[in-house]
Amino acid sequence: MPKVKMPKNSPVLDMTPMVDLAFLLVTFFMLTTQFRPDEPVVVDSPSSISEKILPDKVMLVTIDSSGRVFFNLEGKDLRKEMLSQMSAKYGVKFDENETNRFAVMATFGMTVQQLKQYLPLDEMERKDFMKKSMGIPYDSLNNQLGDWIRFGRLADAQSSNGAPIEKDKALRFAIKGDANANYTAIKRVIEVFQEMKVNRFNLVTTLEQNPTIN
Amino acid sequence: MAQIQSNDSDSGKGGKHGKVRAKKQSTHIDMTPMVDLAFLLLTFFMLTTTFGKPKTMEINMPVKPPPGQEILNEVNNAITILLSGDNKIYWYYGELKPETKLTITDFSATGVRKLFLDYNKQAVDEIKTLKENALKTKMNEDTLKSRIVDIKGKKYALMVLVKTDDKAKYKNVIDIIDELNICLIGKYALVDLDTREYDLINNFQPGQ
Numbered sequence: 001m002p003k004v005k006m007p008k009n010s011p012v013l014d015m016t017p018m019v020d021l022a023f024l025l026v027t028f029f030m031l032t033t034q035f036r037p038d039e040p041v042v043v044d045s046p047s048s049i050s051e052k053i054l055p056d057k058v059m060l061v062t063i064d065s066s067g068r069v070f071f072n073l074e075g076k077d078l079r080k081e082m083l084s085q086m087s088a089k090y091g092v093k094f095d096e097n098e099t100n101r102f103a104v105m106a107t108f109g110m111t112v113q114q115l116k117q118y119l120p121l122d123e124m125e126r127k128d129f130m131k132k133s134m135g136i137p138y139d140s141l142n143n144q145l146g147d148w149i150r151f152g153r154l155a156d157a158q159s160s161n162g163a164p165i166e167k168d169k170a171l172r173f174a175i176k177g178d179a180n181a182n183y184t185a186i187k188r189v190i191e192v193f194q195e196m197k198v199n200r201f202n203l204v205t206t207l208e209q210n211p212t213i214n
Numbered sequence: 215m216a217q218i219q220s221n222d223s224d225s226g227k228g229g230k231h232g233k234v235r236a237k238k239q240s241t242h243i244d245m246t247p248m249v250d251l252a253f254l255l256l257t258f259f260m261l262t263t264t265f266g267k268p269k270t271m272e273i274n275m276p277v278k279p280p281p282g283q284e285i286l287n288e289v290n291n292a293i294t295i296l297l298s299g300d301n302k303i304y305w306y307y308g309e310l311k312p313e314t315k316l317t318i319t320d321f322s323a324t325g326v327r328k329l330f331l332d333y334n335k336q337a338v339d340e341i342k343t344l345k346e347n348a349l350k351t352k353m354n355e356d357t358l359k360s361r362i363v364d365i366k367g368k369k370y371a372l373m374v375l376v377k378t379d380d381k382a383k384y385k386n387v388i389d390i391i392d393e394l395n396i397c398l399i400g401k402y403a404l405v406d407l408d409t410r411e412y413d414l415i416n417n418f419q420p421g422q
Contacts, residue, residue, distance in 0.1 A: 012242065015245045015246070015249055016245070018249060019245055019248060019249055019252060022249060022252035022253055022256055023252050025256050026252055026255045026256050026259065029256065029259030029260060029263055030255075030259055032263065033259050033262060033263040045268065046384060046385040046388040046389070047388075048269070048271050048388055048389075048391070048392045048395075049392055049395060049396060050269055050270065050271040050272075050392075050395070051269060052269060052270050052271070052272060053268075053269060053270070054268050054269070054270045055270075063384075174270060176268075177384040178384065179383065179384060179385035179388075180383055180384070180385065181383065181384045182380070182381075182382070182383060182384070183297070183378045183382045183383060183384050183386065183387050184378075184380050185384075186384050186387070187378070187404075190275065194275060199274060199275045199276070199277055200272070200273075200274050200275070201272070201273050201274075201275070202270035202271070202272055202273075203270060203271045203272075203273055203388065204268050204269075204270050205268070205269055205270060205271050205388060206268065206269060207269045210396070211323065211327075211396060
């Protein structure tokens with residue numbers, strides 16, 4: 001009997017389809033990706049059945065589990081304008097370098113006075129600073145949150161130059177509270193918004209399944 | 215492997231025969247590094263991407279009346295929900311009277327949801343038949359929505375007042391609003407706690 005010879009298969013594999021697929025996916029992810037913004041605080045949002053998506057243009061107030069308040073409004077020009085108004089009101093001067101750093105910063109939570117010390121810090125130092133920070137004051141004596149909201153809205157109104165804004169592009173107000181935050185803190189934030197004549201909010205939640213009722 | 219053959223080895227042959235022949239080069243390119251790179255990028259984008267934006271719940275607060283002009287709610291078919299610490303829910307039906315007793319319930323499907331559905335039965339049933347009819351007659355989605363809003367605003371539809379004490383968590387409030395949406399209740403309000411209600415919670419004894 002002759003020996004059975006195994007046919008020698010070439011180990012070369014045509015990888016073209018795989019490469020095609022891989023690049024297709026890479027392209028897809030590259031185009032759809034939105035980098036997760038760097039959040040200074042971890043907030044565990046409560047879940048709800050609501051399927052509404054957070055609007056694009058949004059003023060976001062974050063409340064963490066211990067009731068500290070953080071603020072964010074995107075848009076470089078808006079932020080510069082907002083900061084100049086705040087600096088005028090509280091008499092804290094920011095130079096050009098600091099203003100530019102503020103314009104590209106993410107969510108922040110400290111008094112205007114502390115903001116001056118915070119801006120020149122690097123990434124790691126900022127994290128430590130945020131841990132120790134008490135958040136933006138929002139009590140009736142020192143209502144800096146209210147001022148941020150007011151100046152943010154003013155800056156937004158100026159940016160449109162009085163032109164009518166389309167309904168779905170108007171500035172919206174979102175509150176992102178931690179599930180374990182005391183409701184009194186959120187109630188106070190809502191009150192601050194209402195003092196500024198804002199009565200419509202988006203409460204940020206995560207999706208949970210809608211139970212069917214019978 | 216993709217190797218570019220140098221001209222040195224060929225030049226001799228070409229010279230001998232006096233003919234310059236185009237070299238047959240292998241069309242196979244080793245794609246492994248490219249695949250490596252592609253998958254590296256793929257993994258990176260898959261991990262950093264956030265799919266979908268966070269969901270939100272829209273809420274409209276009533277415009278605050280100027281001081282001295284408080285609006286008195288006319289409460290007829292209304293349940294008042296009092297939220298307190300430890301995920302507890304107390305409730306009573308109708309107006310707050312001296313003899314009003316609180317009942318305790320919880321966030322489960324047999325707790326507060328059953329309560330809402332029982333009291334809101336007429337509206338829930340009506341919306342259900344409306345939805346069934348809409349399926350049959352292929353009703354326009356917008357008309358269906360406005361019809362549902364109409365039913366939710368009817369007099370017999372339940373109204374819910376949500377009040378929280380200082381121990382209630384944000385999660386509780388969201389859960390209650392969620393239950394209200396599930397139970398098709400359109401009339402609800404987040405209001406401040408009355409001192410009498412505060413006392414009722416503090417003096418609550420189980421088994422009442």
